[in-house]
Amino acid sequence: MHSLLRRLALAAGLVAGMAALRPEAAAACPDLAQSPSSRWSLRYENGADYLATPCGDRFFSLGINVLDDEVPKQPLPDNRLRYDWRRFYASPEAWLKDTRQRVAAWGFNTAGAWSLPPSVLAMPTIPNLELGRIARFHWFDPFDPATEQAMRAVAPELIAPYKESPYRIGYFSDNEVGWWGGALLAFYSKKPAANFSKQRWVELLRDQYDGDWQRFSADFVPPEGAENWDALLRAEETTKLRPGGNGIQAVRRWTGAVAERYYAMVERVLREADPDALIFGDRLPIYYDPYAVRAMARHVDAIAVNYNVDSPDGWVAHYFFDGLRQLTGGKPILISEWFFAANENRTGNRNNGHLMTVGTQAERARGAGAATRNFAAIPEIVGLHWFQFPDHPPGGRADGEDYDFGLVDVQNRPYERVVTALGAANREAPGIHAAARVEPAPPRELVLPESRIDITDHSLADWPKPAALLPPLIPAAGEVAFGEAYAAWSETGITLATIGQDYYDIDLLDYSGEFPLGEAYRLAIGIDAGAGPRRFTLYFVPPRTKLKDHPPMTALLCAGEAAVPSQCTRVGGGEAVYFGADQPRITAEAFVPWTALGLERAPQSGRLKLEVAATAWYRSRWMSLSGLPPEEAMAHPERWLPARRGSRVEADARQNRSGS
Numbered sequence: 001m002h003s004l005l006r007r008l009a010l011a012a013g014l015v016a017g018m019a020a021l022r023p024e025a026a027a028a029c030p031d032l033a034q035s036p037s038s039r040w041s042l043r044y045e046n047g048a049d050y051l052a053t054p055c056g057d058r059f060f061s062l063g064i065n066v067l068d069d070e071v072p073k074q075p076l077p078d079n080r081l082r083y084d085w086r087r088f089y090a091s092p093e094a095w096l097k098d099t100r101q102r103v104a105a106w107g108f109n110t111a112g113a114w115s116l117p118p119s120v121l122a123m124p125t126i127p128n129l130e131l132g133r134i135a136r137f138h139w140f141d142p143f144d145p146a147t148e149q150a151m152r153a154v155a156p157e158l159i160a161p162y163k164e165s166p167y168r169i170g171y172f173s174d175n176e177v178g179w180w181g182g183a184l185l186a187f188y189s190k191k192p193a194a195n196f197s198k199q200r201w202v203e204l205l206r207d208q209y210d211g212d213w214q215r216f217s218a219d220f221v222p223p224e225g226a227e228n229w230d231a232l233l234r235a236e237e238t239t240k241l242r243p244g245g246n247g248i249q250a251v252r253r254w255t256g257a258v259a260e261r262y263y264a265m266v267e268r269v270l271r272e273a274d275p276d277a278l279i280f281g282d283r284l285p286i287y288y289d290p291y292a293v294r295a296m297a298r299h300v301d302a303i304a305v306n307y308n309v310d311s312p313d314g315w316v317a318h319y320f321f322d323g324l325r326q327l328t329g330g331k332p333i334l335i336s337e338w339f340f341a342a343n344e345n346r347t348g349n350r351n352n353g354h355l356m357t358v359g360t361q362a363e364r365a366r367g368a369g370a371a372t373r374n375f376a377a378i379p380e381i382v383g384l385h386w387f388q389f390p391d392h393p394p395g396g397r398a399d400g401e402d403y404d405f406g407l408v409d410v411q412n413r414p415y416e417r418v419v420t421a422l423g424a425a426n427r428e429a430p431g432i433h434a435a436a437r438v439e440p441a442p443p444r445e446l447v448l449p450e451s452r453i454d455i456t457d458h459s460l461a462d463w464p465k466p467a468a469l470l471p472p473l474i475p476a477a478g479e480v481a482f483g484e485a486y487a488a489w490s491e492t493g494i495t496l497a498t499i500g501q502d503y504y505d506i507d508l509l510d511y512s513g514e515f516p517l518g519e520a521y522r523l524a525i526g527i528d529a530g531a532g533p534r535r536f537t538l539y540f541v542p543p544r545t546k547l548k549d550h551p552p553m554t555a556l557l558c559a560g561e562a563a564v565p566s567q568c569t570r571v572g573g574g575e576a577v578y579f580g581a582d583q584p585r586i587t588a589e590a591f592v593p594w595t596a597l598g599l600e601r602a603p604q605s606g607r608l609k610l611e612v613a614a615t616a617w618y619r620s621r622w623m624s625l626s627g628l629p630p631e632e633a634m635a636h637p638e639r640w641l642p643a644r645r646g647s648r649v650e651a652d653a654r655q656n657r658s659g660s
Contacts, residue, residue, distance in 0.1 A: 029055040032124070035166040039276040042301060042332050048379040048436045049332040054166045059124070060376070060430045061169070061383025063110030064103060064407070065337055067121065068389065069095060076393055081410050083390035088412045096120070103389075106407065106419045107426025112385035113175065113283070113336065118167030126280060126334075126385075128172040129158045131269070132262060138177060139187065142258055143196040148265050155273040163274045170278025172304055172336060173266045176285035179292035181248075181255040182241075182505025188254075189223075189239035197258075202233045204257060208250045219247030221510040240510035241618060243519055248618035251508075256291030263299035280304040283336040287501050287584040290327055290480060297328035302382060306337035308581050310499050311460040312358045314370025317499045321378050322472065323480035325438070335375055335384035340364045345404035346413065348394040352402045354581045364404075365421035372425035379436040384429075386422070441472055446610060446643035451488040453495040455589035458579035460497055464488065467646070468497075473614060474627035481623050483586065485523070485612045489645050491602055493573070493593035498523055498538075502616040503584040506546045509618070514564035515541050517556075519618050521586060524561075524630045526611035526640050531598030533609075533637035537561050538576055538590050539568075542583070553578045555588050559596070571596050602645065609640035 029035050035054035043052045051059040069085045069092065076082060085095040100121070111121050113128035132138050135151035162168040191198040206229055209216040213228055223237035232239070241247045263281070270279055281296050284305040296303065303324060310317045324333060341349065341357045342364040351357040358364050368386075375384045391409050396402030407422075408414050449467040468486040475481050483500020502521055509519055523538040539556040555578035558568035573593035580587030594601055613624035613633045624633045625641050633639070 032166045033122070037276065038164050038166045038168060040169045040278055042278070042382065046434070047438070048433055049330075049382050050433075051169065051382050053124075059109075060433055061110045061124065061126075061334065061385070062108045062426045062429060063112035063126070063383060063385030064108050064389050065112035065114055065385055066388035066390070067099070067103070067111045067115035067123075069116065070390065074398070076395075076398065078395065080393040080395045082393040082397075083406075083408070083410045083412065085412075102414070102419075106423045107429075108386070110169070110383065110385065112387075113172055114388075117161040118165045119161065122167060124167050124169050125162070126169045126172060126336075127162055128175050128283065129155075130174055131155060131158060131171075131266060132174045132177065132282070134158070137262060137265070138174070141191075141195050141197050142261050143200045145196070148269070151265055151269045152272070155269045159270075159274050159277070162277075164276075168274075168277060170280055170301065171270060171274075172280050172283050173270070174282040176306060177262070177282045178285050178287070179255055179259055179289040180503055180505060181251045181289055181291075182503065182508035184258055185251045185254050186238045186240070186505065186507055190236050192236055193233045198233065200257070201254060202229060204254055205229075205232075205250060208253060218242065219245035219250065238507065241508050241519075243509060243511055243516045246619070248620040251618075252289075252291050252620065255289055256295055259289070259292035259295040260298075263296050267299035278302065280334055280336070286581065287503065288324065288327075289503065290323070293324065293327045297331050300331075302332040302334050303328060304334045304336040306387075307335050308354075308585065309338060309340070309356050309367065309371045310580075310587070311463075311465070312356070312363060312367050313461045314367045314372075314374055315460065315465050316371060316374040316378070317484055318469070319472065319481045319484040319499070320501070321380065323482065325380060326480045330380060332382045333378070333380045334382055337387040338371065338375075338384060339387045339403070339405045340368045340371075340418075341404040343404075345391065346409040346411070346415075347391040347404060347406070349392055349404040350396075350402045351404060352396065352400070355403065357403075361415055361417050364415070365417035368418060369421035369425040372422060372429055373432055376425075376429040376432040377436050379433075379438055381433070381436075446470060446487070446641055447646040448487050448489045448494070448608075448610075448643055449646045450490065451495075452490045453488055453497075453589065453591075455495060455575060455577050455591055458577065460486075460499070460587070460589070463497060470610075470612065470625060471641075473612065473623035473625060475623040476621055476629070479621045479623070482616060482621065483614055483623070485614075485625075487610065487612075487643075489602065493591055493596070494527060494529075495589065495591050496523075496525060496538075496612070497589045498586065498614070499580075500586040500614065501584050502586065502620075504542055504551075504617045506542060506544075506551055514566060515544075517541070517562055517564060517568075520615075521583075521617050522615050524611070524613040524615070524624075524634050525590075525592070526609075526613075526634055526637060527592065527597055528609040528637055528640060529594065529597040529599055530603045530605060530608065533640070534592075534597050535560055535634050536571060536574075536590075536592060536596075538588065539565075540578060540583075540586060540588070541565055551583065553583060553586075555590070557590050557592075606645040608643050608645070609637065610643045611637070611640040 041052045089095040111123045111125040223235040226235040278301040281300040286308040344360045391406030486497040521540045525536040540553040555576035557576035562568040576590040578588045613630035
C-alpha cells in the first residue's frame with residue numbers, strides 16, 4: 001500500500017459511516033461496516049434482478065470507474081498534465097471527504113474497477129483483479145497444467161485488499177479479454193508442437209473432422225508442407241480459413257474450448273480464495289461471442305459487459321441484451337463500463353477513437369441521462385458503472401487513448417451539465433428498474449414511420465427508433481440474434497439502418513485480390529412496394545490490411561448479389577454509409593429510392609412487403625424477419641412480411657409511449 005493509501009486507511013473510520021453513500025433502502029443495519037458478514041448475493045424480485053448487501057438490502061449498483069487519486073503513477077511523456085489531488089487539496093483526507101460528498105450528490109454508490117480499495121473509500125466496490133493476465137493465461141499456453149497453479153498462486157495476493165470486507169461485492173477476473181475467435185485460432189496455429197494448447201487445438205480439429213484430413217483441408221488452408229495432422233502440429237505458420245468452406249464452425253468451437261478452460265479455472269480459484277465473493281467475469285468488450293458466453297454462464301454469478309452506447313441520444317439496442325438473456329438463461333448483468341465524451345471539453349481531449357463521442361457537453365448530458373434510464377429498464381441489469389472519474393490527460397494516457405470521459409476535468413472542475421443529468425437519472429434508476437420487465441415482441445405486421453433521415457451524419461440520433469425498429473430477426477436454430485434492423489419511409493424512398501455485432505479477423509481468411517463477398521457480413525433486403533419484388537444486398541467490406549485495432553469497413557449497396565465488389569450493380573440514387581464503433585460492432589444506414597423499386601413516388605396504397613436477412617462473417621450464422629435462411633427468404637417474396645406506411649402522428653405516439 002503506497003503512502004497515500006496508508007494515510008487514507010487511517011481516515012477511513014472517519015467517513016465509513018457517512019449516510020450519503022449508504023446503499024439503497026439500507027434498513028437492515030445502519031452501515032455496511034456493521035454488517036453480519038461480507039457475503040453479497042443476487043436476488044430476483046417481481047421480474048427484475050438485484051444485488052443484495054450483506055445486510056440483506058436490495059442494491060442497484062451505480063458506480064464510477066477509476067475513482068482514484070491518480071498518485072503516485074509513472075510520469076507521462078512531455079510532462080502531460082494528469083488529474084492529481086495534490087494540486088487541489090491540502091491533504092488526502094480532504095480529497096477523500098470532498099470526493100465522497102461529490103459522488104454521493106451525483107447519485108453514485110459504488111467504486112468500480114481501478115478504484116482505491118474499500119479500506120480507503122468505504123464504498124461498495126468491484127475490483128478488477130487482472131487474474132488471467134498476471135497468471136499468463138491469455139496468449140501463452142492456457143492448457144498447460146501449470147497455468148492453474150500460477151493462477152492459484154497469485155489469487156490470494158490480488159484479493160488481499162478486499163477479502164472479508166463487507167464493501168467488497170465481488171471481483172472482475174480480467175478486463176476485455178475479448179474472445180476474438182479468428183485471432184485465437186490463428187495465434188495457436190503458429191505455436192510449437194510442445195505447446196499444450198497447440199496440441200489441444202489439433203485434437204479439437206481432428207475430432208471436428210473425424211480425423212479426415214481431406215474434409216479439414218476443404219475448410220482450411222494449412223501452412224505449406226503440412227499435409228497431415230502430425231505435420232499440422234509441427235507447423236509454426238498460420239492456418240487460415242478457405243473461402244467457401246465451413247471452417248468457421250471449428251473456429252467457434254475452439255473459442256468455446258478456450259473460454260471454458262478460463263472460466264472454469266477462474267471459478268475454482270476464486271471460490272477457493274474468497275468463497276463469499278461474487279464472480280462477475282472479465283468485462284466483455286462491447287461485444288460477445290456466443291460460445292464464450294455459454295461457457296461463462298456456467299461459472300460466474302453475473303455477466304459483466306462494457307458497453308458503447310448505440311446512439312448519441314442514449315439508445316440501447318434490444319438485440320444485445322435479448323441475446324445475453326437467451327444464452328445465459330437470464331443471468332444477471334452488470335454494465336461494468338460505459339461512457340460519453342464530447343469534442344467540447346475543458347481538458348483538451350481529442351477523443352481519438354471509435355467510442356461514443358458527441359459535439360457538446362449539453363449533448364453529452366442528455367445522452368448520458370437517457371442511457372442511464374434505458375439501462376435501468378432492462379430487468380437483468382443489476383448496475384452500471386461510468387468510465388471514468390477524471391478526464392484522460394490531454395494528449396492521452398500512456399497507451400494513447402485520449403477521451404473526455406471524466407465527470408471532472410484534469411483541473412478537478414465538474415462538468416456540471418453532465419453530473420446534474422446523471423444525478424437526476426441515477427436517483428430515478430432504482431425506481432425504473434423496479435418496474436423493469438421483459439417486453440413482449442412487437443407485432444409481426446410492420447408499420448414504417450414517416451421520417452426524413454440524414455444518412456450522411458454518421459448517427460442514428462435522427463431516427464424515430466422505437467417506431468422504426470423492426471420485429472426481432474429470427475436466428476437459425478441454436479443461435480441468438482446478432483443484430484437488429486430499422487426502416488422508415490419518406491416521399492423520396494425507404495431508409496434502413498442496422499445495429500449488430502460480429503468479429504472479423506483481418507488475417508484469418510485466405511484470399512488474394514478482391515474480398516470475396518460470400519464471406520462478408522451482409523444484409524439481404526427484399527422490398528415489394530407494388531411494382532414487383534426487388535432485392536438488394538448491403539455488404540460490409542473489410543480493408544486488406546489492418547491500420548488500427550478496429551479496421552474500418554466500407555458499406556456497399558448492390559442490386560441483387562455480387563461475388564466481389566467490382567461486380568456490384570449499384571442502386572441508382574441509392575446510398576449506404578458505415579459508421580460507429582467499427583467492427584465488431586456494425587452500425588450502418590442505407591437509402592433505397594422509390595425509383596429503384598419501380599415507382600416514381602411513394603405508393604398511394606401505403607402497402608408493401610419487406611424482408612431483411614442478415615448473414616455474419618464467414619457465413620457462421622444468419623437471422624431474418626421471416627425465420628427463413630437468407631437465400632430461401634429472398635427466393636420467396638410471397639413470404640415477405642406485410643408492411644404499411646405509417647404517419648408522423650403514429651411515429652410520434654409510439655416514440656412518446658417508449659419514453660425515448
